[in-house]
Amino acid sequence: MGQIVGIMAAVMRRTGRQHEPLLFVDLNAGPGRCINTACKHDAPCGGKTTGDRWGSPMIAMYLLRDALGDRFDAHFCESDPEIRSRLAASLESSGERFTIHDRSVFVGASQDQRWTHGLVYADPSNATIDDELLRQYAQQYQRVDILINFACTSHKRRVNGPDYEHLHRILARIPKKIWLIRRPVGRHQWAMFYGLNWEGAKPPARDWVRFDSAEGREVFARLNYTQKERQSAYSSYAEYLRHPKFRAVRKIAMERARWRCRCGARATEVHHDSYPPWGTFDKPEDLMPVCHACHCEIHGKDN
Secondary structure, three states, X not given: OHHHHHHHHHHHHHOXXXXXXXXXXXXXXXXXXXXXXXXXXXXXXOOOOOOEEEOHHHHHHHHHHHHHOOOEEEEEEOOOHHHHHHHHHHHHOOOOOOEEEOOOOOOOOOOOOOOOEEEEEEOOOOOOOOHHHHHHHHHHOOOEEEEEEEEHHHHHOOOOOOOOOOHHHHHHOOOOOEEEEEEEEOOOOEEEEEEEOOOOOOOOOXXXXXXXXXXXXXXXXXXXXXXXXXXXXXXXXXXXXXXXHHHHHHHHHHHHOOOEOOOOOEOOEEEEOOOOOOOOOOOHHHEEEEOHHHHHHHOOOOO
C-alpha cells in the first residue's frame, strides 16, 4: 500500500493538485490492529509491543499522514458491531480524522468536498470481490484508483460453484484503463490488483507488472486459472495467439467484418470483447476486428 500511496502523491504533485484533499475508502476495514501476532508490517509501530500488528486501517492512516499531512478524508467500512467498536478505538489512537460506516458503502461528495484523487481499498476475506460497488466508484470518480488485495487460491477453490466467475471477468466490469498486478505471495496466492486511469503508470517495484505486458499476462494467468485449466493446449498467452485454432477463429471474425475496422480503415488486429476460459478458444463473435489506432484507443494507450 505504501508504494501505491507514493504513486498517488507523485501524480498529485505532477498535476499541481498536491494541496487538494484525497479520498480514501477501506471497504473491508476489520479491527484496525491484530493482537498476539508478530508485527510484519514496514510501518513503525510507535513503541507498541511485537504482539500488536497493524491492520490496513492503521497502516493507511500512517502512510496517508506521512505523504499528505492532513489533506485526506478517510472512510472505513465494517459491518460487525464488535469489530467496528475495536476499529474506532484503534483509529482514535492515531489522532486523525475519520468516518466509520456500518457496511460497505459508496461515499458521495458533499458540496464542500471535491476530491480530485483518491483510493478505494478492498481486502475481502470471503473470496468475493464486490465489483458492482467498485464499478460505482470508478464511474463516479475518474481519478479515484482501485486497489484490491485478494487471495486468488481461495477464490479458485469455488471454481465449480454456481456463481463462480474468473477474475478477468470481474475486473473487466471495473472501468479502469490500466491494471498493475503485484506478484502473488504464499500458498494462498495473495496478490494486489491496482486499477487506475493514468496511461503512463509504471510498476512501482520489481514485484509489480502491468497487466497489458507479456509478463503481466503470464502472471495473471496463474492467478486467474486453476492448475487443471492451465494444463491445456497452450501454456502462455503468446502461445495462445500463435495457436492454429485461434488463428482460424480470428480469420472467420475478420472475414465476417470484411477486414474492416469500425472506423472504416483496414482491420489488422482483433480486440477481445471477452476472454475465453483458460484452455479453451474464442468464438468469432467475441472478437472485434480493428485497426491498430482504434485498438490502442480502446485500451487507452498511445498509438
